[in-house]
Amino acid sequence: MALYGWIIYNGFLKSDKFVDFAEMLQEAALERGHEAEIKTNVDVLNVLHHDGSNPIYDRLPDYVLFTDKDIYLANTLERLGVNVFNRSRAIEVSDDKIKTYEHLAAFRLPIPLTIVAPKTFGQPLHVRHPYIRQVLDQLSFPFIVKEAFGSFGEQVHLVHDEDELANCLEKIGSSPFVFQEFIEESRGVDLRLQVVGEEVVASMKRISETDFRANVTAGGRMEPYEPNEWEKRLAVQATKAIGAHFAGVDLLFGKDGERYICEVNSNAHIRNLYDCTNIDASYDIIKLVERELKS
Template identity: 55%
Template sequence: MSKTGWIIYNGNLPGNKFLDFAEMIRDAANRLGSNAQIIKNNDLLTLFGDKQIGLLSESELPDYIVFTDKDIYLARQLELLGVPVFNSSHVIETSDDKIATYQILAKHQLPIPKTIVAPKVFYSRKEKYLPDLDTIIEQLGLPMIVKEAFGSFGEQVYLVHSKEELKEKVIELYGKPFMFQEFVHSSFGKDLRIQVVGNRVVAAMKRTANHDFRANVTAGGNIEAFEPSEQAKKVAISAAKAIGADFCGVDLLYGSDGDFIICEINSNAHIRNLYNCSGINAADAIMEHILKAVRDKND
């Protein structure tokens, strides 16, 4: 009997990028004989009380769910109802929080930029207590990266060149979770996006930017298909395993000694650009992995 699935995406976001990702996953599932349908997160209301937990929906729960959104509470509710969710709510939550991600990677002794977390503060205070900027500069040097814990497409990542710039950025971000990181000069304007599924790399691309330290496509970066080295593959797979991801996009920076440094892990990395430049549809590998995991669980 074929497995049924829901592909959940955020129905409140503008544009077609997020729907496109969901459609690629759905089409791959259908090609593999699974009856999958796309559902907006805002069409599923969660309900719980002292004697009940469920969804305000007349639809029968599926055999599995591919969660392409960051609605952690909905993902966790579906897990509590007994439906396997890929990636799990815990993985999505960890991946979405870059500080939490780096802490786990550090615990696993994986290569990451040297990082200092800004202490938690409350925005409502009139007096702003800043961390010891001199000590931070002494540890990380200048220029350095200031990165918000939550953000996408490289838009919440900043390169600061002086103590004055650093102070201004800290005041600007006051009340938000963010971190300070050493700047990897050898990777200026270039990085690798590696798509990991299960225990293997299924595709990769190199991203480059001519006039920006970030290589994100949305920041003006260019893309090309790329065959990563065995070392790069090993680092990417280890990163995915560390946070427990079934599939993810791992961004690697070029280290000064030819090594690779983990920049970010995206549990819901969009795969359209990867497909356009490499011809490899990662959705097929993702759905093969998910359907196998569901079958193995039921056997």
């Protein structure tokens, strides 16, 4: 019997990027002979039934490719015994940059010096708060202020002095964030390595002439990149550290060939990488699902 899969994306995000990612995965699944349906997190009702039964779906899939961040729904599907890729736990860790850095640090993987802002119970952290002195003892300007939740570079800020820091803290309000060392050598450039299982299947360099962030959405251009063994190893280890089966790993360039892990994205869109390298990682992802279901 053909494998039956659902590809779930978020029904509230209107950008075509999200549908496109789901369609790439569906196409690869269909080509591999699966029965594959695209659904949104609205199509699949998340009912917490007290006896663990499934009162809703006539037929559960063999697997779900969960391109969304609706962790509650991913958890329910896992409790019903469905194989969810990535695992809900990996998506949760990836979505929260603080949790990601915690996992990377626990695995002793290289990350920029990172200070997690304290929990403030709804109060914004004021730049005059004595706490900020301790941060300024550890980090010199310019440094990065990065919100725990964000994408496309939009919640990543570079602050050059106390005034900019004050503005930034005010804008962030009480959302969780980190203070982070700015890796100057990597200004406007980074690497994106797509890991599937134990392998890096495609990589690119992203370069921005106009912004410290290299995100393509923030104006970066892309070129294919051949990673060295160390870069590949870091990317695979980072993917393992967050418990993901596949991920897009961002690496930063440090001094003397050093590399830092910047981000591990469990839901990395693979369209840009395909446009840049002509490698369609969705096939690698589908083959990985097949291997995992067999074992």
